[in-house]
Amino acid sequence: MVEDSFNLIIRQTQTAALTEQLHKCNELSTRYGLRLTDTQIASLSRARVDALLESGRVEFGVGALPALIYAFCDSPYIVHEDYCQTLSVLQDLFYQFKNELGTTLSDEELISAMEQIYNGKAQGSLEALENATTGDLYRALTGTPEEEEEDDD
Amino acid sequence: MIDARDTLAAQPGALADASFSPQETALIQGRLMLLLERQMRLQTQGDSASLPAEEAEELLESVVFTLRFHLEANGLPTRTMLTAELAALFAQAQKTLFGCVAETETLYQTACRTVRLWGSRSLRDTISAIGDDLPFYDARLYAHRPVGEIDYQLCLPVPETLLGIEYLHEYLRRLLTENELLARLSPTRVQALLKRACPEYRQLLQNLYEPVAANVVGLSLLGGGETLLEITGIQAERIAAQLTALPTAEARARLRTAACEACQRLSLTDAFSIDYCGKTAEALYPRIVAAPGSAAGAFAVC
Structure with a gap:
């Protein structure tokens, strides 16, 4: 429909830019044995639109995926077989955390905190990363150790 | 995804007119989105590429309000949005709005100097609230937001279709107009009349x-x-x-x-x-x- 043409144009424009960016990301991630196929790139682009709709956010530009790839591609916990799925979950978590954190962390800081947790105490567990609190994210970013719980005895 | 049509439709006056064809509406939406992208960058100071949809809609509302205000203030047709370079038009619109902010500040200073309160609590509180809020009015990003908590009721209320600084400007203009009449009369007689009309006028929104x-x-x-x-x-x-x-x-x-x-x-x-x-x-x-x-x-x- 003509009425919806603009949203369509925006999505198409952004998707084209994102596709190009993800191909560029492949050049780096290949060094770590990770590469997205064209089908996976298309699937991640669609997943981005869904993630934005799901999180109720509006975004211009290519979004967080390229930055997530740059931050996570050297992780020892990501293997080629799960690469696309992992990125899709990381993308969902990114927008989810953005909503929880408001404006307190920039995109760059949030991705850095996620990467610290994922490669650190979560040891590659997406579930553990999903359960990270905002406090965990702040601590991960600043490198502050978690306070030990006081022993009641 | 947000839809600029909702924001356009919600705006009173020029931009809400239905004279655009669907193709033209789509074109305007596209142009507005480019402005929105810029406003989002300003709002987040480049820290974030995304915003909650409600916040983005508010930024868009501000953009549309600013453009409408400029078009109406200069008697320009709505179709200017189709023909003009929109970023330049928006820059001009912001200048027009900043002019209105300056005028409103002058009106407010005049009100502080000249408006007699007659013991009215709501009038006193309203003038004080405007003074508290006006310095924080954000004409760049949230131009459509109300300025100050206005309790005091005017005899002829400002149309609800006016937003942001435009509303406050008109409110102060009317308040000063009302004050002009009262100032031409004996304070003792005015006070006596106000008590006759409403003995509790000091405490009420009278x-x-x-x-x-x-x-x-x-x-x-x-x-x-x-x-x-x-x-x-x-x-x-x-x-x-x-x-x-x-x-x-x-x-x-x-x-x-x-x-x-x-x-x-x-x-x-x-x-x-x-x-x-x-x-x-x-x-x-x-x-x-x-x-x-x-x-x-x-x-x-x-």
């Missing part, structure tokens, strides 16, 4: 202009003596008889003329003051003729 203007117009209908501000019950009945003897349209016109004559006698010569008093006078008509004896209530008789 407009101060309306009862005074009513008596000014009433006395004008009786031939003059407006500065006395006193109307007896018998005089009120005479006014009612005078008006009910006329067809409605003629009676309303008579009230407007009386208001105009009163303004002249009080040296209120600006067109806005005269029109304001005239509209207030016309609004008295249904109250005066509502029932036998109702005129006494309309004029706060003594």
Whole structure:
């Protein structure tokens, strides 16, 4: 429909830019044995639109995926077989955390905190990363150790 | 994804007009999205590429408001949005809006210097709240947001279609207009009239202009003596008889003329003051003729 043409144009424009960016990301991630196929790139682009709709956010530009790839591609916990799925979950978590954190962390800081947790105490567990609190994210970013719980005895 | 059509439709006046074809609407939406992207970058200071949809919609609302304000202020057709380079048009629109902000600040300073409070708590609080809020008005990103918590009720309220600084500008303009009339009369007589009209007026959200203007117009209908501000019950009945003897349209016109004559006698010569008093006078008509004896209530008789 003509009425919806603009949203369509925006999505198409952004998707084209994102596709190009993800191909560029492949050049780096290949060094770590990770590469997205064209089908996976298309699937991640669609997943981005869904993630934005799901999180109720509006975004211009290519979004967080390229930055997530740059931050996570050297992780020892990501293997080629799960690469696309992992990125899709990381993308969902990114927008989810953005909503929880408001404006307190920039995109760059949030991705850095996620990467610290994922490669650190979560040891590659997406579930553990999903359960990270905002406090965990702040601590991960600043490198502050978690306070030990006081022993009641 | 947000849809600029909703924001366009929600805006009163120029941009909401339906003269755009669907293709043109789509084109305008595309152009607005480019402005929105820029506003989002400004809002997040480049820290974030995304925003919650509600916040993005608010930014878009501000963009549309700013453009509408500029087009209306300069008598430009809505179609300018299709033909002009939108970023440049928006920059001009922001300048127009900043001009309005400066004018509003001047109006506010004038109000602080000249508006007499008459002990009205709501008027005092309103002026104070505007002063607290005005320095924080964000014309760049949230131009459509209301400025100040306005409790004090004007005799002729500002249309709800006005937003942001445009609303406050009009509010202060009307407030100063109301004050102009009161300032031309004896403070003792004004105070006495206000107490007659509403003994608790200090604590209530009571407009101060309306009862005074009513008596000014009433006395004008009786031939003059407006500065006395006193109307007896018998005089009120005479006014009612005078008006009910006329067809409605003629009676309303008579009230407007009386208001105009009163303004002249009080040296209120600006067109806005005269029109304001005239509209207030016309609004008295249904109250005066509502029932036998109702005129006494309309004029706060003594």
